[in-house]
Amino acid sequence: MHNKLVKLIKATIIDLIVALLVTAFLLISLKIFFGQEIDLVFGIANTISINTENKTTKEAKYDANANKLTSYPEYGTQYATIQIPKINVDLPLFFGDTMEILKKGVGHSSGSYFPGEGGSVICMGHNSKNVFRRFGELQIGDEITIKANYGEFKYEIYDMQIVEETETYKLPIQENEEKLMVYTCYPFNNIGYATQRYVVYANLVK
Amino acid sequence: MKLAIKILKAVLVLVLTAVIIGIVTIKVASSTILDEAYAHKMLQTSKYYDNLHEEIKSAFENYIGPSGIDEIILDDVCSVEDIQKDTETILGNIYEGTDKKVNTDEIKKRIIDKINQKVKEQEEIITDKMQASINKFAETVADEYISTISHTEYEEKINEAYKKITKIVEFSQKALFIAVAVIFILLVALNIKKIYYIASNIGIALLSSGTFITATYYIINSKVKVSQFKILNNSISLVLQNIVTDILNMFVNIGWILLAIGIVAIIVGNIIKIINTEEGKKKERKWKN
Numbered sequence: 001m002h003n004k005l006v007k008l009i010k011a012t013i014i015d016l017i018v019a020l021l022v023t024a025f026l027l028i029s030l031k032i033f034f035g036q037e038i039d040l041v042f043g044i045a046n047t048i049s050i051n052t053e054n055k056t057t058k059e060a061k062y063d064a065n066a067n068k069l070t071s072y073p074e075y076g077t078q079y080a081t082i083q084i085p086k087i088n089v090d091l092p093l094f095f096g097d098t099m100e101i102l103k104k105g106v107g108h109s110s111g112s113y114f115p116g117e118g119g120s121v122i123c124m125g126h127n128s129k130n131v132f133r134r135f136g137e138l139q140i141g142d143e144i145t146i147k148a149n150y151g152e153f154k155y156e157i158y159d160m161q162i163v164e165e166t167e168t169y170k171l172p173i174q175e176n177e178e179k180l181m182v183y184t185c186y187p188f189n190n191i192g193y194a195t196q197r198y199v200v201y202a203n204l205v206k
Numbered sequence: 207m208k209l210a211i212k213i214l215k216a217v218l219v220l221v222l223t224a225v226i227i228g229i230v231t232i233k234v235a236s237s238t239i240l241d242e243a244y245a246h247k248m249l250q251t252s253k254y255y256d257n258l259h260e261e262i263k264s265a266f267e268n269y270i271g272p273s274g275i276d277e278i279i280l281d282d283v284c285s286v287e288d289i290q291k292d293t294e295t296i297l298g299n300i301y302e303g304t305d306k307k308v309n310t311d312e313i314k315k316r317i318i319d320k321i322n323q324k325v326k327e328q329e330e331i332i333t334d335k336m337q338a339s340i341n342k343f344a345e346t347v348a349d350e351y352i353s354t355i356s357h358t359e360y361e362e363k364i365n366e367a368y369k370k371i372t373k374i375v376e377f378s379q380k381a382l383f384i385a386v387a388v389i390f391i392l393l394v395a396l397n398i399k400k401i402y403y404i405a406s407n408i409g410i411a412l413l414s415s416g417t418f419i420t421a422t423y424y425i426i427n428s429k430v431k432v433s434q435f436k437i438l439n440n441s442i443s444l445v446l447q448n449i450v451t452d453i454l455n456m457f458v459n460i461g462w463i464l465l466a467i468g469i470v471a472i473i474v475g476n477i478i479k480i481i482n483t484e485e486g487k488k489k490e491r492k493w494k495n
Contacts, residue, residue, distance in 0.1 A: 103264075
C-alpha cells in the first residue's frame with residue numbers, strides 16, 4: 001500500500017511538473033510572438049488608468065525682482081480671487097477657461113500673462129447673476145483687485161468696449177505693459193446664444 | 207517509435223491546452239461584452255442612467271451661464287427614462303445592426319416652450335431675432351445631449367468592430383470544437399492499449415489551461431489598475447470598470463475550476479494506471495508460475 005501511494009505521488013508530481021512546463025511554454029510563446037501587441041494593449045490600458053490619489057496641487061510662486069512666476073499653478077486650479085467692489089464681485093479666479101471652470105467662477109486665459117508679470121492678463125466670466133450680470137454698471141475709474149497667493153494687484157478701468165466673439169485682436173497679448181482685460185457675454189439680457197463680448201480694460205496701479 | 211508517440215502525445219496535450227484556453231475566452235466574451243442582455247444588466251447595476259442624467263444636467267449648466275437664461279429652464283428637459291430609451295437605441299445599433307438615430311425633437315421643443323413661457327411671463331415680446339437665438343440655443347443643448355449620450359465620433363467604429371469580432375468568434379467557436387474532437391480521437395488512438403492514460407493527458411491539459419488563465423489574471427492585475435480607468439465621462443468609466451472586473455473575475459474563477467478538475471483528473475488517472483499496472487504484474491506472475 002505504501003509503495004502504491006509513493007508511486008501515485010511520484011506520478012502525480014511528474015504530471016504536475018509537465019503541466020507547469022506546458023503553461024510556461026505557452027506564456028513564453030505568447031510573449032515572443034505577441035509581445036508587441038500585448039505591450040500596446042497594456043500601454044492603452046495604462047493611458048486610460050488615471051491615478052487621482054495623493055495628487056498635490058502646484059502653487060504659484062513669484063519672483064518680484066524678475067517680475068516673473070517661478071512656478072505656475074496647475075491648470076484648472078484656483079490661484080487667486082478677483083474683486084470688483086462696484087458690482088459686489090468677490091469670486092475665485094481659476095487658471096484656465098474651460099466650461100467646467102467658468103461654472104465655478106472666473107477663468108484666466110492660459111494664453112495670457114499672470115498678474116505681476118508685466119504683460120496682458122485676460123480673464124472671463126459668464127454674465128449670469130452669480131458672476132458678471134452687473135458688468136454693465138462698471139465705469140472708467142472703477143477698481144478691480146486680483147489677490148493671488150503670491151501677491152495683490154490693483155487695476156483701474158480706463159475703457160470698455162463691445163466686441164464680436166471673433167474679434168480676438170481687440171484683446172491683444174503683449175509683454176510690454178501690464179494690462180488687465182476682463183470680459184463677459186453681451187448683451188447682458190440676451191436669451192440664447194450670445195455672439196458679442198463686453199470687455200473692460202484696466203491698467204495696473206498697485 | 208515509443209519516443210515518437212510520447213512526443214506526439216505531448217504536442218496534442220499542448221494543442222489541447224491552447225484550444226481549452228481559446229474556448230474559455232470565446233465563451234466568456236460571448237456571454238459578456240458580446241451579449242446585449244449582459245450590456246443592459248451592467249448598465250443597470252452600474253446605475254449608468256442615473257449617473258449619466260446627472261452628467262447631462264451638469265453639461266447643460268455650461269450653457270446657462272452665457273445664455274442669460276435662468277437655471278430652472280433646463281431642469282427636467284430630459285429624464286432618466288429618456289436617457290435609457292436613447293441608450294437602448296444606441297445599443298440596438300451595435301448589437302442588432304439597426305441604424306436608428308437618437309431623436310431630440312422632444313427635448314428641443316421642451317426647451318423652446320419653457321424659454322418662451324418665461325419670456326412671456328416677463329411680459330416681453332419675442333422678436334424673430336430672439337426666437338432664432340432661442341431655437342439656436344435649444345439646438346446647441348440638444349447636440350450636447352446627443353454628444354454625451356452616444357459620443358457619435360466612436361459609434362461607427364464600435365459598430366464595425368462588433369461586426370468583425372462576432373464573425374471571428376463564430377468561426378473560431380466552430381474551429382475550436384472541431385479541434386477538440388480531433389485531438390480527443392487522436393489521444394484515444396494513441397492510448398488505445400492503455401486507455402486510462404487519457405485521463406492523465408486530459409488532466410494535464412486542464413491543469414495547464416487553468417494555471418495559464420489564473421497566471422494571466424494575476425499578471426493583468428499587477429500591470430493595470432482597472433479601478434482607475436477613466437474614459438469619456440464618469441458614467442461610462444464606471445461601467446467599463448465594472449465590466450472589465452466582472453470579465454476578469456469570471457476568467458479567474460474558470461481558471462481555478464479547470465485547475466482543480468485537472469488535478470483530480472491527474473490523480474484519478476494515476477490511480478487507475480497504478481491499479482492496472484499492479485494487476486498486469488499479478489497476471490504475469492501467475493503465468494510464470
